Amino acid sequence: MENMEPTFHRGFQTLRVARNLHQINRKRLSERLLTKQSVVKNKSFVLLKGGESATWYCSDQEVLFRQESFFHWMFGVEEPDCLGVVEVSTAKSTLFVPRLPIEHGIWMGRIWTLDDLRKKYETDSVMYTDEMPKFFKDNKPEMIYLLEGKNADSDKITEPASFNGIDAYKTDKQFMYNEICELRVVKTAQELEVIRYANEVSSEAHKKVMRAVRPGMKEYQLESLFLHHCYSEGGARHVCYTCICGTGDNSATLHYGHAGAPNSRTLKDGDMALFDMGCEYNRYCSDITCSFPVNGKFNAKQRLIYTAVYDANQAVMKAAKPGVSWTDMHLLAERTMLCVLKKGGLVKGEVDAMMEARLGYIFMPHGLGHFMGCDVHDVGGYLSTCPPRSDKPGLKSLRTARTLLENMVLTIEPGCYFVDLLLDKAAADPVLSQFLVMEEVDKYRGLGGVRIEDDVVIRKDCCENLTKVPRTIEEIEAWMAKK
Secondary structure, eight states, X not given: OGGGSSEEXXXXXXXXXXXXXXXXXXXXXXXXXXXXXXXXXXXXXXEEEXXXXXBSTTSSOBOOOOXXXXXXXXXXXXXXXXXXXXXXXXXOEEEEXXXXXXXXXXXXXXXXXXXXXXXXXXXXXXXXXXXXXXXXXXXXXXXXXXXXXXXXXXXXXXXXXXXXXXXXXXXXXXSHHHHHHHHHHBOOHHHHHHHHHHHHHHHHHHHHHHHHOOTTOBHHHHHHHHXXXXXXXXXXXXXXXOOEEEEGGGGGSTTTTSTTXXXXXXXXXXXXXXXXXXXXXXXXXXXXXXXXXXXXXXXXXXXXXXXXXXXXXXXXXXXXXXXXXXXXXXXXXXXXHHHHHHHTTSBOSOHHHHHHHTTHHHHOOSOSOOBOSSSSSOSOSSOTTSOOOOOSTTGGGOSOOOBOOTTBEEEEOOEEEOOHHHHHHHHTOTXXXXXXXXXXXXXXXXXXXXXXXXXXXXXXXXXXXXXXXXXXXHHHHHHHTTO
16 A cells, blocks of 8 residues: 555655654664663663644544654654653664544544554564553563653653653653754755755745735735645645744744734735745754845845845854854844944944943844755754753844754744844943944834745854745846746
């Protein structure tokens, strides 16, 4: 059967992903653990819990399932309610799946045999979840390593796996989180191939949106066009986050598009558009932001702000490489933008003094970018072994302060926004106000904001940009003119 092939594939021209992507990850984990002195190497197992099926609130309406990220990274299983075990000494894997009732075949489709699932996911064995107590009784583990840890972005705790009778065994919930996170931070060639594909699909979808946009449309119509291309052409059923389709004032709301602001504004001639959208494929993410004028032509104010952000994006793109501090990259982006804003007459004084006063935060309140992989804000930013989070304005919003390593995947997304709340705060601040030319700044209120976001891989001596969309002012105007 087509959907039982040992690959992730959505047919037609979509990417075929071999299941050895997950085999390699399991092997990487085993090899890493075997180098740790504190790890019990004989008769020890890693036990992970997959995502669970759910319904909306108290109804019987099912939530469209997406696999839990750590479990996907290790097993690549698409079905809910599974668990997985990896033997540390051998990397041998056992997948545990629910024993489904006969009625499942009527409502949900064919019930696959254990051997079907073993071949599909290329694990060493597959058993039913109710057989887990017997599995561990037969294997007599000296240690079971469970996954529990706090996500630095959400502050939510990863829930450790369990089974009936686990209390009879020695377990460790503290060790695994950092170890798997470190492996997820540095991508394999197989993972990079999937992330590159997701970027290609999302890039083409953004280009379609830019060609289609015109005054009088609704923001959600452009969101719909993006979603349609990603699924119909790229086989990407999910996006990695709520689409942000901000125009006019809305483009200055960093996470616009949520339930309270559902991409519902009508586009107007002269608006700036900021569209931040990315699809996922095989649970690997993309995250791209394109900013452009709705009418296809930059006016003088839009041109100045776009230039400030583009120059910052390019400065970081050229400087990012292994050994470089991500915090330094954020500061480079701020400095580059402030220099352009000073040249444009919006700020005055010495840029060094502006940087010391943290003026850049007023125009770019978010961090420069983030790790990306099985989650759009991927794990590993602030582990116990990493530099701590800054408490300074702007810098405290950075999702990592780490030094860059080869094969990390990050977003580079500087932005410049005119947010009344922040501008009023700065105008009332005796330190910050000395740098602002308020009569000029006030002319930009209502413009919204500009963000340019690319997804990059840190290479040996540079970074590779995976995002392929029109970026310069000239490229954008030429592309949009071909509507």
